[in-house]
Amino acid sequence: xxAAADPxxxxxxxxxxxxxxxxxxxxDGTVSVREGESWRVVGQFPxxxxxxxxxxxxxKYADLASEVTLLEVRHRRGGASASDLRSAARAVSAKxxxxxxVGDLASLEARVTALTETLAAASETEAAAAREAVDEAxxxxxxxVEKAEALAARDPRSVQWKQxxxxxxxxxxxxxxxxxxxxxxxxxxxxxxxxxxxxxxxxVDKHRREFYAELDEAHKGxxxxxxxxVEKAEALAxxxxxxxxxxxxxxxxxxxxxxxxKKVDDALWARFKAAGDALYAAxxxxxxxxxxxxxxxxDAKRALLDEAKAVADERDLGKARALxxxxxxxxxxxxxxxxxxxxxxxxDDLRKIEQALRTREDADWKRNNPETKARANDxxxxxxxxxxxxxxxLEAAKKSGDKKAVAExxxxxxxxxxxxxxxxx
Numbered sequence: 001x002x003a004a005a006d007p008x009x010x011x012x013x014x015x016x017x018x019x020x021x022x023x024x025x026x027x028d029g030t031v032s033v034r035e036g037e038s039w040r041v042v043g044q045f046p047x048x049x050x051x052x053x054x055x056x057x058x059x060k061y062a063d064l065a066s067e068v069t070l071l072e073v074r075h076r077r078g079g080a081s082a083s084d085l086r087s088a089a090r091a092v093s094a095k096x097x098x099x100x101x102v103g104d105l106a107s108l109e110a111r112v113t114a115l116t117e118t119l120a121a122a123s124e125t126e127a128a129a130a131r132e133a134v135d136e137a138x139x140x141x142x143x144x145v146e147k148a149e150a151l152a153a154r155d156p157r158s159v160q161w162k163q164x165x166x167x168x169x170x171x172x173x174x175x176x177x178x179x180x181x182x183x184x185x186x187x188x189x190x191x192x193x194x195x196x197x198x199x200x201x202x203x204v205d206k207h208r209r210e211f212y213a214e215l216d217e218a219h220k221g222x223x224x225x226x227x228x229x230v231e232k233a234e235a236l237a238x239x240x241x242x243x244x245x246x247x248x249x250x251x252x253x254x255x256x257x258x259x260x261x262k263k264v265d266d267a268l269w270a271r272f273k274a275a276g277d278a279l280y281a282a283x284x285x286x287x288x289x290x291x292x293x294x295x296x297x298x299d300a301k302r303a304l305l306d307e308a309k310a311v312a313d314e315r316d317l318g319k320a321r322a323l324x325x326x327x328x329x330x331x332x333x334x335x336x337x338x339x340x341x342x343x344x345x346x347x348d349d350l351r352k353i354e355q356a357l358r359t360r361e362d363a364d365w366k367r368n369n370p371e372t373k374a375r376a377n378d379x380x381x382x383x384x385x386x387x388x389x390x391x392x393x394l395e396a397a398k399k400s401g402d403k404k405a406v407a408e409x410x411x412x413x414x415x416x417x418x419x420x421x422x423x424x425x
Contacts, residue, residue, distance in 0.1 A: 030044050151167060232250055311327075317364055
């Protein structure tokens, strides 16, 4: 039994070939697919009807058509590499060659061929981009290597090792990121770059170990020196305030002793400072006692300051000087005052009164200096003569009605009179 009659010579023409069915089923269940003007056996389906047989092999065709369509969609959407799609296209093309399916296999093959040709051009572009990506990756990794080698070339004595270690760790993380996420480098290039990076890391690690070994040795010597300074500072405790000068000398030595490591330094400094605090506490107690004893002295000097206010009111400079001298003598008799800040404040107040009187005395001396007086008298005569002359000129200008001359004479006359008043004339 057949699902389609054998074609007659009249129906085999090219104009009617596309309207013919793609498959047929013989009486024994053999299924064939039409390929051009010939038929190819694709299989047998003896246990079903001709319709079921055709449907089975048409589903095979539909599966192949779906694979072709999926490839085309993946290419249009992008994201998949052209080389991967070409591999998939070759696999689909192999399935289409002699496929046991009923349908327009030739059109599927044509679509796959067209897609393969398109992907070939894209593959060349991808290959060029891949080469550029590899070149960029080589450049980036070379830059990482050069930075690591620069760290390795630095003088270990000038390196901040905490910062340098962080920088090297960051470079290693960058290397791993490039290795995991970047393009695959040629094996020889990758091995050469890794060897350089590994050697640089090894050099940095070696320098760091040597540096800290030397630092530990230096810290040991500093620790011993500072321990002796602490012991000497603690031995000053019985001297109390008298031990402060010696403690200051020890402090100067401490400042130049160097570093013994943060924890050791902090512990030794705590002991050293405690020894000094005890000495300064003794001074504080003595100063507190002195301050208590100075209360009456402070009151006495404040009373003298109130009395000294009369110096400014005394017009007779001789009497003012005698009054201030007496106050100064009694001021000295009161003695030193604690705290020193209070003493300085009181002394400053008295010094202002002394300065004010000295200023008055200097001004009086300048006024009564014979040489100064002579110069002033001569200037007074000159100004008087000039004023008389200007007054005559002003009178003449007024009579002549020359307003400009009147204004100039008036201005000059007023200036000379002001100078004369300033000289006390």
